[in-house]
Amino acid sequence: MTQKDMPTALNLPMVDPLPPETQKYFDICVEKLGMVPNVLKANAFDIDKLNTFTAMYNDLMLANSGLSKLEREMIAVVVSSINKCFYCLVAHGAAVRQLSGNPQLGEMLVMNYRVAPIEPRQRAMLDFAAKMTTASAEIEEPDRQKLRDAGFTDRDIWDIANVAGFFNMSNRVASATAMVPNPEYHAQFR
Numbered sequence: 390m391t392q393k394d395m396p397t398a399l400n401l402p403m404v405d406p407l408p409p410e411t412q413k414y415f416d417i418c419v420e421k422l423g424m425v426p427n428v429l430k431a432n433a434f435d436i437d438k439l440n441t442f443t444a445m446y447n448d449l450m451l452a453n454s455g456l457s458k459l460e461r462e463m464i465a466v467v468v469s470s471i472n473k474c475f476y477c478l479v480a481h482g483a484a485v486r487q488l489s490g491n492p493q494l495g496e497m498l499v500m501n502y503r504v505a506p507i508e509p510r511q512r513a514m515l516d517f518a519a520k521m522t523t524a525s526a527e528i529e530e531p532d533r534q535k536l537r538d539a540g541f542t543d544r545d546i547w548d549i550a551n552v553a554g555f556f557n558m559s560n561r562v563a564s565a566t567a568m569v570p571n572p573e574y575h576a577q578f579r
Contacts, residue, residue, distance in 0.1 A: 396430040465481040465556045494507075536549065
């Protein structure tokens with residue numbers, strides 16, 4: 390892999406050959422997505438780190454939750470927008486476009502979620518995720534109560550906080566390592 394093919398600015402090439410379980414996971418990505426996301430390639434220099442990252446991501450974004458997959462992707466985009474994370478805006482903006490069937494919604498969330506015509510429940514969720522991103526130490530009981538009033542359970546609030554927290558962490562890693570989004574994301578679901 391040449392430096393221009395590296396998923397980040399760091400010289401951390403993927404383990405070669407990949408363990409069979411990892412190769413199988415990457416093959417499933419190609420089958421379902423048409424590519425292996427660069428965030429996975431970036432973590433594949435250390436299979437334990439890759440497995441930890443994917444386990445957390447899959448649990449937060451794909452497991453059963455009172456939040457829909459679209460709502461979790463919406464949180465990812467809004468957090469990434471505030472953090473100006475190029476990788477996550479491109480990748481998760483494509484996911485919002487796909488899951489919503491609405492390319493305009495994906496663009497609105499990338500630019501300014503407050504202009505998006507979304508349900509009050511989703512607005513409350515995104516307001517909370519935004520505050521968590523910019524001023525987490527200022528979150529108080531009235532902030533959680535706004536979510537309850539919008540129809541979220543305490544378990545849902547846990548999920549909102551964890552998805553927002555995960556993307557705040559991964560945004561910072563992606564930005565610090567100059568992680569490059571896969572080119573395929575840019576044209577998807579428009």
